[in-house]
Amino acid sequence: MKNIRKEAIEYMKRAEILIKRLLQVLLKRLNVKDIDKEMEHMLMGATRLNFNYYPKCPNPELTAGVGRHSDISTITILLQDDSGGLYVRREGSEADSWIHVPPVTDALVINVGDVLQIMSNGLYKSVEHRVLPNKNKNRISIPIFVNPGPDAIIGPQPQVLETGEKPRYKQVLYSDYFNHFFSKPHDGKKAIEFAKIL
Ligand SMILES: O=C(O)CCC(=O)C(=O)O
Numbered sequence: 529m530k531n532i533r534k535e536a537i538e539y540m541k542r543a544e545i546l547i548k549r550l551l552q553v554l555l556k557r558l559n560v561k562d563i564d565k566e567m568e569h570m571l572m573g574a575t576r577l578n579f580n581y582y583p584k585c586p587n588p589e590l591t592a593g594v595g596r597h598s599d600i601s602t603i604t605i606l607l608q609d610d611s612g613g614l615y616v617r618r619e620g621s622e623a624d625s626w627i628h629v630p631p632v633t634d635a636l637v638i639n640v641g642d643v644l645q646i647m648s649n650g651l652y653k654s655v656e657h658r659v660l661p662n663k664n665k666n667r668i669s670i671p672i673f674v675n676p677g678p679d680a681i682i683g684p685q686p687q688v689l690e691t692g693e694k695p696r697y698k699q700v701l702y703s704d705y706f707n708h709f710f711s712k713p714h715d716g717k718k719a720i721e722f723a724k725i726l
């Protein structure tokens with residue numbers, strides 16, 4: 529396999545411009561106007577790139593692909609090929625209702641992750657999603673997980689609570705949240721309960 533380290537680093541570097549712009553816009557809605565160094569560390573201190581490969585499978589219903597989960601990022605920038613297979617769950621539906629995210633040439637999929645849900649005290653909602661493998665086509669996807677630094681403390685932002693809104697989430701160390709998520713199999717949006725004030 530060709531060594532694509534250089535291309536991957538270049539891709540991340542270019543994506544950083546988009547990531548910063550998106551976070552600026554999203555945080556403005558939370559009354560956070562200035563993203564200083566500390567805030568930047570909380571939002572994107574440990575950004576990472578993954579490569580997912582889903583070999584074709586004659587019986588997709590017998591395999592998991594990626595089980596239902598939400599990402600534990602602030603946001604995820606997802607590049608998918610033209611195979612299809614990514615589904616998002618319709619928020620608020622009691623019965624399971626999944627919407628296919630069709631591949632669009634030259635378009636990226638932007639997912640809200642749990643960290644942004646926690647920081648916004650629930651104003652933004654992380655999207656539950658899953659991947660079903662394809663019957664007759666291999667699939668590749670390349671997500672950039674925009675994650676906080678492991679030592680960042682994440683919680684509802686003071687600017688969001690200024691109106692007197694009650695905090696719904698605790699302040700948690702991001703590495704604790706990360707370890708909690710990876711200590712269990714994917715289970716929808718269960719992980720966020722780790723940070724919930726009950
Ligand atoms: O392959 C995809 O489209 C999404 C993968 C995914 O959800 C993940 O890696 O967290």
Ligand SMILES: [Fe+2]
Pocket residue numbers: 597598599657
């Ligand atoms: Fe995901």
